[in-house]
Amino acid sequence: MQNPEEEITNIILRLTSSPSPDVQRRTVEQYMTSDVAFRHPICAVESGPNSRKTVLGIYQWYRVLSPHINLTVNSVVWDPQHNYVFLDIVQWFKLFFLPIGPAPARLCVRLTLRREESGLYYIAMQEDFYHPDGFLALLLPPLVPFIRIILVISGLASALYASFAQFLGFWRTNEVEPQQPRPDGPGEGDLYNNGGKDY
Numbered sequence: 001m002q003n004p005e006e007e008i009t010n011i012i013l014r015l016t017s018s019p020s021p022d023v024q025r026r027t028v029e030q031y032m033t034s035d036v037a038f039r040h041p042i043c044a045v046e047s048g049p050n051s052r053k054t055v056l057g058i059y060q061w062y063r064v065l066s067p068h069i070n071l072t073v074n075s076v077v078w079d080p081q082h083n084y085v086f087l088d089i090v091q092w093f094k095l096f097f098l099p100i101g102p103a104p105a106r107l108c109v110r111l112t113l114r115r116e117e118s119g120l121y122y123i124a125m126q127e128d129f130y131h132p133d134g135f136l137a138l139l140l141p142p143l144v145p146f147i148r149i150i151l152v153i154s155g156l157a158s159a160l161y162a163s164f165a166q167f168l169g170f171w172r173t174n175e176v177e178p179q180q181p182r183p184d185g186p187g188e189g190d191l192y193n194n195g196g197k198d199y
Contacts, residue, residue, distance in 0.1 A: 001031065001121040004085050004113060005078035012087065012109075015059055017069045024063070028056045033114055037125040041135055047125070055126075066093045070102075083121070085111040093138045103141030105134045 001007045014027040029052070037047040038055045045054045063069070070092040077086040087109040094102035112125035130138075133147040166172040 001113075002119070004121050005076055008076055008078075008085050008087065008111070009073045012073060012089070013071060016062070016091070017071050021060065021063070024059060025056060028052060028059060032123045036123055039125075039127045041128070041130055065095055066102075067096055069093055083113040083115065085113060087111070091138075094141075095139065100141060103137040103144055105130065105137040107134060 001011070011027060011031050014023055018024050018027070032052050032055065034050055034052050035047045036045075036052045036055050038045040038051075038058060040058075043058060045051050045058070072090045074088040074090060078084075079086070088106070089109055090104050090106050092102040092104055094100070108129045110127045110129070111123050112127075113121040114124040115121050133144050133151065136147050137144050162171070
């Protein structure tokens with residue numbers, strides 16, 4: 001790649017949703033280093049001699065499991081100082097044996113690039129990050145609403161547990177919360193406690 005920010009979206013689409021396995025293979029070989037590393041919630045490939053062949057196998061199995069994949073790259077952020085590319089992606093993936101339609105799954109991808117002597121950038125590592133409900137959307141879409149309910153309940157429970165722990169003296173703040181101003185301006189009570197303006 002000469003310009004990762006402009007080229008990476010097309011590369012990702014060729015890797016994930018191209019109708020041709022030959023295009024997918026050529027893309028892996030052309031844009032990934034031979035010792036590329038790969039990390040995903042359910043699999044990983046350590047960097048090593050010709051680890052690119054294993055990564056290609058993962059991408060090929062990905063297409064066997066879901067022959068028709070739609071993918072949208074919502075945003076790309078290129079960090080030239082650290083050679084990172086961050087992508088916000090939504091994909092529609094459906095296991096071929098499930099009798100239900102695909103559900104959108106959002107993920108963040110971090111690519112670590114390596115600049116070779118030719119001046120071109122190559123993908124040296126790919127890391128995929130999912131929310132729990134987003135990852136479940138890949139496997140069992142009907143369960144996604146239940147997982148989201150569990151996540152909301154877990155968030156509320158965490159806040160409740162924190163209040164109880166502070167009541168017992170753990171991780172208690174000493175600062176007094178500032179009084180929030182009234183959205184409609186000073187009220188009648190503010191006239192007697194200097195809450196209003198002095199005239």
